[in-house]
Amino acid sequence: MSGLDAFEIGHRADLGTYTFTPEAIIAFARKFDPQPFHLDEEAARHTMLGALCASGWHTTAVWMKKNIEYRDRWLAELEASGKQAPVMGPSPGFRNLKWLRPVYAGDTIRYFNTFLSARQRKTKPEWGIVELNSEGFNQNGEQVIAFDSAVLVRI
Secondary structure, eight states, X not given: OOGGGGOOTTOEEEEEEEEOOHHHHHHHHHHHOOOHHHHOHHHHHTSTTOSOBOOHHHHHHHHHHHHHHHHHHHHHHHHHTTOOOOOBOOOOOEEEEEEOSXXXXXXXXXXXXXXXXXXXXXXXXXXXXXXXXXXXXXXXXXXXXXXXXXXXXXX
């Protein structure tokens, strides 16, 4: 049995939600993206965004946290059901990152991964690669983030 067998192609995994508070937006921005529309509610009102909003990097970092939480739950469920859990490796990267709408203070984003393909690598054939589409939607159903990503999996 290959580690790739655990991935159901076409499955859309619900990674869960995260609510972006003003405090979290400002704290992230102070450390990583210190721009006025991420740092100060009053200053943000005078920008094209019109209100305090999260950095795109913040929305992406939260996806990563939700992705790892989902992965750990999924692997534990596989093991609990007697199935062999795949050995996960690092990600070789992502493509087509789009921040489609601002994520404002108070927005709750629901993140998803859809498994697109799973195949053995030509180089290092002891590893496979799983490709996925990752997305996030706000509480109004509007897409705010999208990108294609991948993860290495031991065969």
